Amino acid sequence: MATDKELNDFLESVERRAFKQAAYAVRKDEAALDIVQDAMIKLAEKYGDKPPAELPALFQRILQTTILDYFRREKVRNTWVTLFGGLGRRDDDDDDFDILNSYEAEEGTAAAESSADHVERAQTLQLIDDEIQKLPTRQREAFLMRYWQDMDVAETAEAMGCSEGSVKTHCSRATHTLAAALEAKGIKL
Amino acid sequence: MKTDDINLAYKIRHALNENLDNLPASTTERLAAARAAALARKKADAPVRAAAQAGRQRPSFELRSVFAMPWLGRVAVIAPLVAMVAGLAGIYQAEHEQHAGDLAELDAAVLSDDLPLTAYTDSGFNAYLVQQQQQPQRAQ
Numbered sequence: 096m097a098t099d100k101e102l103n104d105f106l107e108s109v110e111r112r113a114f115k116q117a118a119y120a121v122r123k124d125e126a127a128l129d130i131v132q133d134a135m136i137k138l139a140e141k142y143g144d145k146p147p148a149e150l151p152a153l154f155q156r157i158l159q160t161t162i163l164d165y166f167r168r169e170k171v172r173n174t175w176v177t178l179f180g181g182l183g184r185r186d187d188d189d190d191d192f193d194i195l196n197s198y199e200a201e202e203g204t205a206a207a208e209s210s211a212d213h214v215e216r217a218q219t220l221q222l223i224d225d226e227i228q229k230l231p232t233r234q235r236e237a238f239l240m241r242y243w244q245d246m247d248v249a250e251t252a253e254a255m256g257c258s259e260g261s262v263k264t265h266c267s268r269a270t271h272t273l274a275a276a277l278e279a280k281g282i283k284l
Numbered sequence: 285m286k287t288d289d290i291n292l293a294y295k296i297r298h299a300l301n302e303n304l305d306n307l308p309a310s311t312t313e314r315l316a317a318a319r320a321a322a323l324a325r326k327k328a329d330a331p332v333r334a335a336a337q338a339g340r341q342r343p344s345f346e347l348r349s350v351f352a353m354p355w356l357g358r359v360a361v362i363a364p365l366v367a368m369v370a371g372l373a374g375i376y377q378a379e380h381e382q383h384a385g386d387l388a389e390l391d392a393a394v395l396s397d398d399l400p401l402t403a404y405t406d407s408g409f410n411a412y413l414v415q416q417q418q419q420p421q422r423a424q
Contacts, residue, residue, distance in 0.1 A: 102322075102323060102326060103319065103323055106319045106322060106323075107319060110315040110316075110318070110319060111304045111307060111315065112300075112304065114307070114311065115300070115304065124311065128311065128315070132314075132318035132321065132322070135318050135319060135321070136318075136322045136325055138322065139322040139323060139325050139326040139327065140322075140325050140327055141327065142327070143326035143327035217306070220302060220303045220306070223296060223299045223300070227296075227300070238293070241293075242293040242296070243297050243300055266293075267289065270289045270292060270293050273296060274292050
């Protein structure tokens, strides 16, 4: 059984990555924070008595489900908003546009205050971030779970609800796509 | 996957981890608050386990502990139990006697009636009774 401290340590170790993972999927920081909070609460409420070793796979599964729930709610909300005058579509377009713009602006502001190397490094990190966000959803999920969350193929397949073969295919395609995209931008890691 | 691909994947992982340190303070604070909220609602297993252990260590009634008490304490525990058993026995006895009395009354009424007992087993007599009951209804 996970003690309060073990659960706290676990959540602390995964919260930032979980936030980025959710942000890649939903492209809205506020929504991503809400998703991570929901996932954390669900884990604590329903599986707080599980052994610490089981927590990573459970949390990843809950996070994926919570992201899916968010998209379902958004779909329903957009349907209703569209019915009442198509305001939803305009808002969404604005949101997407603003997020991308603000990312670039923040990067520029931070870089202006740093050294040339820092600027270059920050730009590279941002480009990698952008390229990961551009990946198809399933490829991104598989790639992040396998190589960022340290989950093995079986755990990733369980969390994604697909076969282990599919996980390997998604990971391979994601890596090739990222390699090609970074090479095209002249980035060498 | 080829070794080059795996190397690239781990370099990207390194870059992603590096990027985590650049998260805004407001985001990290929100995450910490979310963690605190989650911990506050953690599934409570410890109190349940403690209660279960306490229950196991000290059952609600143990006969040995009664005999370990001083005599006044022993009387205080045993006397109500004896009174309860005596009361239950008395109630059972009273109910039994009342039931027997009711049966005796019924038997006496049947035996002392003008009608002989064999009349109740006679099917012709039953038909006569039914006919007698139907006649007043027709008259009405």
